Amino acid sequence: MSVIEVKDLSKTYKNGVEALKGISFNVTEGSIFAILGPNGAGKTTTLKSILGAIKPTSGEVLTLGKIPFPNGVKKVSFVPEEKSLYEWVKIPEMVKIFASFAPNFSPKKFEILSKRLNLTMKRKIGELSQGNRTKLYVALAFAQDVKLYVLDEPTWGLDPIIRKEVLDIVRENAIVGKTVVYSSHILSEVEEVCDELIILKEGKILYNGTLDKLKESNKLNLSESFLEMIKGGEK
Amino acid sequence: MKSYKEIKAIQMRTVIMLAILAGLAIVTVMIKSTVVSALGLPQVQESLKNSSLGKTLASEISRIANDFSYYSYSQWFGKTYMQIAALAAIVLSFPLFSKEREKRTIYLLIGRMGRWEIYSTKVLIGYVAVLITIFGGGIAYILTANIMGYALPSTMAFAWTFRIMVGTLLLYQIGAYTSLLFKSQVKPFLLDIAIYIGLGISGFFKQTKFLDLFGYMGGKTVLKNPTIGIFPTIIVLLICAVIFTLGYLQFRSMDIC
Numbered sequence: 001m002s003v004i005e006v007k008d009l010s011k012t013y014k015n016g017v018e019a020l021k022g023i024s025f026n027v028t029e030g031s032i033f034a035i036l037g038p039n040g041a042g043k044t045t046t047l048k049s050i051l052g053a054i055k056p057t058s059g060e061v062l063t064l065g066k067i068p069f070p071n072g073v074k075k076v077s078f079v080p081e082e083k084s085l086y087e088w089v090k091i092p093e094m095v096k097i098f099a100s101f102a103p104n105f106s107p108k109k110f111e112i113l114s115k116r117l118n119l120t121m122k123r124k125i126g127e128l129s130q131g132n133r134t135k136l137y138v139a140l141a142f143a144q145d146v147k148l149y150v151l152d153e154p155t156w157g158l159d160p161i162i163r164k165e166v167l168d169i170v171r172e173n174a175i176v177g178k179t180v181v182y183s184s185h186i187l188s189e190v191e192e193v194c195d196e197l198i199i200l201k202e203g204k205i206l207y208n209g210t211l212d213k214l215k216e217s218n219k220l221n222l223s224e225s226f227l228e229m230i231k232g233g234e235k
Numbered sequence: 236m237k238s239y240k241e242i243k244a245i246q247m248r249t250v251i252m253l254a255i256l257a258g259l260a261i262v263t264v265m266i267k268s269t270v271v272s273a274l275g276l277p278q279v280q281e282s283l284k285n286s287s288l289g290k291t292l293a294s295e296i297s298r299i300a301n302d303f304s305y306y307s308y309s310q311w312f313g314k315t316y317m318q319i320a321a322l323a324a325i326v327l328s329f330p331l332f333s334k335e336r337e338k339r340t341i342y343l344l345i346g347r348m349g350r351w352e353i354y355s356t357k358v359l360i361g362y363v364a365v366l367i368t369i370f371g372g373g374i375a376y377i378l379t380a381n382i383m384g385y386a387l388p389s390t391m392a393f394a395w396t397f398r399i400m401v402g403t404l405l406l407y408q409i410g411a412y413t414s415l416l417f418k419s420q421v422k423p424f425l426l427d428i429a430i431y432i433g434l435g436i437s438g439f440f441k442q443t444k445f446l447d448l449f450g451y452m453g454g455k456t457v458l459k460n461p462t463i464g465i466f467p468t469i470i471v472l473l474i475c476a477v478i479f480t481l482g483y484l485q486f487r488s489m490d491i492c
Binding site: 013014045048053055070071073074076077082084085087089093098100102144 | 236237238239240243244338339340342343344345346347348349350351352487488490491492
């Protein structure tokens with residue numbers, strides 16, 4: 001069953017930038033689905049379309065069977081590229097604020113996740129490093145019991161130990177049937193976790209399929225396949 | 236409670252504006268006798284005699300000295316109270332959406348709350364903050380006047396307080412709308428000030444007098460006829476409702492990026 005269905009999705013912003021040019025793909029329930037591409041390929045626009053933050057210029061997006069724009073689909077938890085939180089509060093207050101509007105948020109689950117991610121609770125958000133902000137955002141997002149997690153660069157600024165922990169959390173959620181849509185520039189970590197993927201370039205899909213199939217057809221690892229594909233697209 | 240975050244975000248600004256308004260209200264009542272005696276100083280009287288507007292000013296000063304209702308109108312309800320209320324409307328409204336978009340914290344809300352929930356929670360909590368702030372300022376003035384034994388008809392004082400509350404709601408609603416239009420916090424702040432100046436200037440011309448919101452808020456007419464002015468109040472509230480609806484439609488259809 002498809003959790004996300006994207007059909008002929010195009011998005012042109014008001015400034016004339018064509019971010020997406022008729023892309024189509026489906027995301028299977030319980031899978032870890034990666035969206036890869038160089039800067040400006042349309043990854044974040046795709047994630048925001050799935051979330052319902054932006055209106056497609058044409059085409060259709062169905063997230064958990066519903067059109068996400070404008071109201072979103074509440075069984076989705078999103079970690080954006082910029083891990084911006086309310087600077088004026090301390091972490092426990094931030095958790096309280098998040099719990100007040102995030103559906104199915106479990107403070108207990110947050111506590112477990114924050115311990116796993118080695119998060120220092122007493123500090124003000126404004127004083128947190130980039131890595132600690134990422135940890136906090138990831139812990140908040142996964143403390144929500146939802147069907148779909150949409151993650152944009154969820155390991156940004158993390159050390160290798162915590163990065164591994166985040167990848168474990170992603171895997172554990174997929175094992176229990178949750179779907180994770182994942183975008184990252186770190187191809188080695190995507191290769192560790194993802195089942196299916198699309199590779200985007202200049203708003204178009206260069207590859208849509210499973211990771212195994214990609215590696216089999218090229219006899220290369222993901223990084224090499226990705227580079228070959230991106231360079232090939234430039235020819 | 237989905238409004239928890241909005242309450243936390245606005246509470247400090249509300250407390251500060253309330254404290255400023257209440258403090259100024261108390262000071263305005265307390266300095267009444269000082270103001271009157273200062274206006275009675277020989278130097279002031281002398282300069283009035285030499286001024287072309289001397290007669291008018293002298294009668295104005297005499298009215299301020301002898302009629303507390305007029306003092307209240309000229310120094311508080313028609314002046315400081317209204318000006319600080321307008322400032323409160325800007326302070327409470329300009330960061331509503333623009334700050335969330337500028338700081339990109341809007342992505343915490345998008346997807347977790349529907350657009351109507353986000354919009355209505357933000358704007359309506361601000362309405363409550365406006366009402367508390369403005370009512371607090373009005374009540375502080377009325378209570379201080381009573382304690383100090385000044386004769387201020389309560390119908391008159393409450394009519395002004397009510398009008399300024401309603402007028403400030405509209406100013407706040409305008410501010411909430413302009414906050415939607417920009418990703419930066421500075422632009423809605425400046426646009427609000429420009430709108431206020433425009434509204435103030437409109438009162439000087441016959442053709443645009445109907446736009447004079449400040450004339451409704453701190454109106455001199457209340458001195459003669461101390462009522463809330465049902466017709467203009469309904470018009471102001473209707474405009475508020477229209478801008479509220481337009482704001483929602485704008486927020487509903489906009490890309491959050």
